[in-house]
Amino acid sequence: MSNRHASNETTAVTRKTFWETNEPLILGVGFIVLVIVLWQIVPSFFTMSKGMKLFFATPTMVFTAIGDLIASGKLWPALRFSSSAFAAGLALAIVAALPLGVLMGRSRLMNELFDPFVTAINATPRLVFLPLIIIWFGIGMTSVIVVVFIGALFPLLINTYEGVKNADRLLINVVRSYGASEWDINRLVVIPNSLPYIISGLRLAIGRAVLGVVVAEFFGGSAKGIGVIMVQASSSFQVDLVFAGLIIFMALSLVLTGIVRAIETRFNRWRPEKAKTF
Amino acid sequence: MDKFFEDWRRPILGSLAIICFFLAWEAILTWGIPLNKFIISKPSLIFAGLFQDMNSGLLWRDLLISGRPLVFGYVAAVLVGIPLGVVMGWRVRVGYSLDPLLTAFYASPLVAVAPLVIIYFGVGVAGKATLIFILCVFPFIFNSFAGVRSVDLLLINAVRSFGGREWDLYRIVIVPTILPFVVAGARFAIGRGLIAVLVGEFFAASEGVGYRIAFYSDMYVLDRMFGYILVIMVIAVAFTEGIRWAERTAFPWRVGM
Structure with missing residues (x-):
């Protein structure tokens, strides 16, 4: 992995290190945000019956x-x-x-x-x-x-x-x-x-x-x-x-x-x- | 004789302690304190009640009723948890993405979803099995995740240099490495599964071991209730100690994980 990046290192040193050090945090927080957003917008994609709506909370x-x-x-x-x-x-x-x-x-x-x-x-x-x-x-x-x-x-x-x-x-x-x-x-x-x-x-x-x-x-x-x-x-x-x-x-x-x-x-x-x- | 005692010291003293406990319990309530049946029972009554429930078939029926959702939920947890954990460990970015969310769920008291599960899936087998699945899946996910991450990269490279394909990696390196982790996870999961069975049946049920305990306690039939509690204790010990024994025999180098 690191070998493959080594050739690019001169061009994009700072950006790459930022992404590499923060990747776990960004992906982890991003996924949680994604789940919350999806959960929030589900009702606007599916029209739910009255009974279903009763049991759903955004x-x-x-x-x-x-x-x-x-x-x-x-x-x-x-x-x-x-x-x-x-x-x-x-x-x-x-x-x-x-x-x-x-x-x-x-x-x-x-x-x-x-x-x-x-x-x-x-x-x-x-x-x-x-x-x-x-x-x-x-x-x-x-x-x-x-x-x-x-x-x-x-x-x-x-x-x-x-x-x-x-x-x-x-x-x-x-x-x-x-x-x-x-x-x-x-x-x-x-x-x-x-x-x-x-x-x-x-x-x-x-x-x-x-x-x-x-x-x-x-x-x-x-x-x-x-x-x-x-x-x-x-x-x-x-x-x-x-x-x-x-x-x-x-x-x-x-x-x-x-x-x-x-x-x-x-x-x-x-x-x-x-x-x-x- | 001394040698025999030294070898079997632990089981002998342990069984003696349990026998003395039951004898003392019986003796105190027979000759010491007068027995108040609405507060406590004594072993002779408990075992008599237990035999009645066994002979009438009630106990076996309740065990079957509670066992079915446990099997469904537990098998589903194995089938979902292990592949998910392996993918999380093997594909680093998938691990980064899922780890925080799933850790938050694993650390929180998931039993609290019980009211929701019952609203969505009802009080029957489906509701109980779902609750069991939700509680059991996390030990499988996190233990296979940890297992895959502890895979020796040297072995992977060795298999690759001898021309092994992706499938060979799984068969020769990954599965044997994660197996002890998964079995330890199975031990945690069975305890959580039993909790889920009881929660599901305490909430709303008309049959099953948990329901029967709640029912007997409402009726103040304490000897029968103690009988069922003892049955659950024996089952729980048999499951966890059975898996622990399997761990010791199959992976003696990993004891105490």
Whole structure:
């Protein structure tokens, strides 16, 4: 490839490098714009029957719906409800997962005893427990928090455990021969070593937590929240409002995972490629 | 004896932990706390209820009902996802164009499209299969995408210098390289597929495993509900651990991907 361009290089150096460096960005953004434009102009090419029109929403209609949600003041209470349930569930998951993960990584017996349960619950879609959770915790914020908690717990737990297990034996032995206690070993070697793993786990956990908010609000875990707005809109066939909720959820999880991904690369900068791919 | 225990330590301790868990559960609710059937059930009742549902054929019918859309949606995801991922990896510009949009979809909670899918496709097999397809297709796309990008260019050049055609490249280099990635993708996809089945059936259905769980919970028949939850757990573990086992046996050099 580069050989073929080499002969032209003298004539169009600057333009070519600009295109070559920005090609992924231009093509990626361009494709998204293209999809939105096509979606917008579909109705002007096909005349839709009345029934079809009812179920169709163009991007402008969706953005008007988001604007209406903001203007009517319905968005903020719903957003506050959804995000506080998200934050509380995630915080509880972090508090529970880190000690348990360190314990499972440091003690072989604990690992062997807990592993079947972790594997089983991690493989199962946590959604099956939703009816049970609603019976136990009722309809409201508590149920949503519990759903978020069990969703976010396992990626964090498993990644903490992997990180602790992969701690360098040599470093642990060095610290130990200088007379360190178990607490010092954890503080000096194990936890710094597992930090990148924990942050990767956090990224996965955020995805699961947003998923938990969505499903818990869909299936009667709460009477408020953005998911509830979506379900009510879909039962009255307000497709634009359903899309609006979908876009809000998408934006939230993209922003949150983006932030964690930035932290992840920051922490991984000095690390060999091996740990990054996890 | 010691050697035997050392070799089988993990499965023995694991099974012991599970057996103790069920025994403790049974014991606490029999002699400890009085059993309130509207809040919790105990293993003896759960298994008795499960056997009743098996003998009456209800469980098998529900499994068939839920299994059909899962097969349709999953097969469609394989058929669309792998070729799309391969093209994205092999044709660089296609990759540049599709990657951001598809990444945005993959990172977002796609279950949120469920109300829309049900508006467009109804609550039957078509609606469920579509939802399953939407959730399952992304692991296949991104794993075959990553697989193709990790293809060794040296091997490609070697095949070309020995006079290999485009088809030979796919047969000899590309397919063997992406296979482990695709199988790992299949493992992620099956978990997402099960979520989609449950979401589809919780929303609106009159049969199926998800519907039955919601129904039993509405009726407060908790022992039967726990039975169905256990069945789903066993199926989920069998699928994911089965695929993980296949990965370990077929591609031992790629464990832990």
